[in-house]
Amino acid sequence: MSEDPFVAHRGLLFTVAYEILGSAADAEDVLQESWLRWASAERSQVHDPRAYLVRVVTRQALNRLRALSRLREDYVGEWLPEPLLTSPDVAEDVELAESVSIAMLTVLETLGPAERAVFVLREVFEVPYDEIAGAIGKSEAAVRQIARRARDHVAARRPRVRVSRSEQQAVVDRFLAALRTGQLRELMEVLAPDVVLVADGGGIVPAARAPIRGAGVVAKLLARATRVAGTFRATAVWLNGAPAAQVEVNGQRAAVSLVVDGGRITRIYAMANPRKLTRLDEPAELAR
Numbered sequence: 001m002s003e004d005p006f007v008a009h010r011g012l013l014f015t016v017a018y019e020i021l022g023s024a025a026d027a028e029d030v031l032q033e034s035w036l037r038w039a040s041a042e043r044s045q046v047h048d049p050r051a052y053l054v055r056v057v058t059r060q061a062l063n064r065l066r067a068l069s070r071l072r073e074d075y076v077g078e079w080l081p082e083p084l085l086t087s088p089d090v091a092e093d094v095e096l097a098e099s100v101s102i103a104m105l106t107v108l109e110t111l112g113p114a115e116r117a118v119f120v121l122r123e124v125f126e127v128p129y130d131e132i133a134g135a136i137g138k139s140e141a142a143v144r145q146i147a148r149r150a151r152d153h154v155a156a157r158r159p160r161v162r163v164s165r166s167e168q169q170a171v172v173d174r175f176l177a178a179l180r181t182g183q184l185r186e187l188m189e190v191l192a193p194d195v196v197l198v199a200d201g202g203g204i205v206p207a208a209r210a211p212i213r214g215a216g217v218v219a220k221l222l223a224r225a226t227r228v229a230g231t232f233r234a235t236a237v238w239l240n241g242a243p244a245a246q247v248e249v250n251g252q253r254a255a256v257s258l259v260v261d262g263g264r265i266t267r268i269y270a271m272a273n274p275r276k277l278t279r280l281d282e283p284a285e286l287a288r
Contacts (some may be wrong), residue, residue, distance in 0.1 A: 005049035006038050012050075012125075013057045015100070019032055019120045019284075020061040022081035022105045024279045026068065031269040051131055054241030058117055058135040060278045065113045076203025078211065080269055081105035082276040083239045083255040089130070090241040091165055096288050097241030099124040102257035102269045106198075107157045107238075118143055119150035125288055161261040169236070169243040176234045176245055182226035187219040192264040197221070202273030203251055220269070225249060226239045239278070246280065253277055 006013070013034065017027035035054045044050045072079050079134075081102055091097045098104055099120070106115050117136055122143075123125040129147070133140045163171075171190065178186035197218045201207025212218055226232050226249075233248040245256040247270075257275060259267035271277065 001049060006053060009050055009053055011285040012051055013285045014284070015096075015288065016054060016125065016136075017057050017061045018084070018284075019099060019105070019108070019124060020117050021065055021068070022038075022109060022267065023068075024082045024084055024284065026062070027065055027274075030057060030064055033060045045097060047111055049086065051127075052128065054121070054125070055135040058132075059137075062113055062117050062136060065116070066089055067114060077207060078198050078200050079109065080200035080271050080276075081240075081255065082279065083244075083271050084092075084286075085280045085282065086238050086241050086286065087283045088165075089135035090238075090286055093288060094162075095124065096286065097263075100240045101242060102226050102240050102271075103159050103259050103267065104154075106269065107154055111153060112156065113245065114148055115140070115150040115153070118146045123151065123154075130142070159259050159261075159267070163260050165243065167263070168258075168260050171263060171265060172236055172243045172258060173243060175258065175265060176236060179226055179234045179245075179247070180224050180232075182224045184219050187222055188215055190265055190288070191215040191219055191243060192261065192266045194267065195265055197268040197270065199254075199270040200273050200276070204274060205272050207270070207272050211217065215218060239280075239284075241286075254278075255280060 013031055014027055017030040018024055021027050034053065037056050038053060075209045083102060094198065108119065111119060114136055118132055121132045121135065129143050130138045133143045174190045178190055193215050195215050195218050197212040199207035212221060231250055235242055235246050238248045239255055239257055244258060247254045247256055254272040255268050257269040258265050
């Protein structure tokens, strides 16, 4: 008996929903809704199950994203994507790893719902324009225009530097060593002069509500946090396809994603909202 197409393509479907939504919890809800539609579909009329399922998931994800966009306007402080624990294997597919990175998902958050869906489907999963048109309910010509606008928007905002896995890991290790000592000089050495720290506490745990800029300010903040902590732990992990860190201060966890350029950290994304840290115990299944 052959495997059900929904099960066979689940990794792909989850990745599509996650990249459109930036939330693993919402992506899982979308998959459940999509499964119900698949279960009631007339299978004899489905000639390409993969394309059909991507279309169903995209529609459900778009509906949810439009509803979430209104809720996120009232979010307390900065909104960052929900981090995923991933295996090092994800990094073998460079384009997939880049597309699910916290930095890229943060850029995608600046797109409108239709632009985000079109960009993800076309640029990441190479879905034909006519299939995207069917998924989002627009003409193929309109989809091509949306895709062009979305590409230009993302290109102007995405991190322009790709580093090797080994370089990323080396900088993460230096950053963690500096955090553990709490020495200001060591932190300054690993931070770029114009580094930006973005934190997401969701109003649930303490976190800066606006980006913090500059190596001096960021280093002092990090050094102070480690010095005053009763208990402090910092460990290397793989998040969203890249070496990253998990930090625990007095029992409060944060997932920390880093953007590296020229051997130094240019951006720090610290996800501390506990509702977004539920996917850090088992690697997520991501696929293209």
